[in-house]
Amino acid sequence: AQSVTQLGSHVSVSEGALVLLRCNYSSSVPPYLFWYVQYPNQGLQLLLKYTTGATLVKGINGFEAEFKKSETSFHLTKPSAHMSDAAEYFCAVSASGTYKYIFGTGTRLKVLA
């Protein structure tokens, strides 16, 4: 069985500061890992995903995430926050070969001017 834990339902950072959103997963099989973002009144949009290969994954809008098997983590980072990054971020896991994504509860990012 798979599960996802996102630490911190709300995170606030100053504009220009580092963004770090935490995600830990549990999976009995090699996982596929995803980060989705939801801007106000919009659908979830794929930021990045890890399937196989390189453990550091780069996504859109300057975000990246690193798959660390030993820590069962897939934290999302961005070196410098922008006001437009304010949104809700969801981490998800999928056992390879299935479309049944398991999502975390989400982290709402607030960017302070």
Next chain:
Amino acid sequence: NAGVMQNPRHLVRRRGQEARLRCSPMKGHSHVYWYRQLPEEGLKFMVYLQKENIIDESGMPKERFSAEFPKEGPSILRIQQVVRGDSAAYFCASSPLPGQGGINEKLFFGSGTQLSVL
């Protein structure tokens, strides 16, 4: 190019009424997935449909819930005799490829329907 369209955005029902949630997939997509997000929980898979076929309904509650994706028109998630516990955000996603979880798989999500049961 319109994305996945869900309507209504908000739906209020009294206990015992029926709720119908609609989802129009992206153009060219024939695979639709429904997810539900209960308060304080993550999104959970409910059902996967292709045109006129239910492929996987393992996440659907056994009673009162049904889904369809007809040859013409949107996919419909129907909840009969709603109860307060059905209050949640219901998300629809679509994909151009069969839902096999392959490395090229990509789901496109709608903005969801917030169902409130009074």
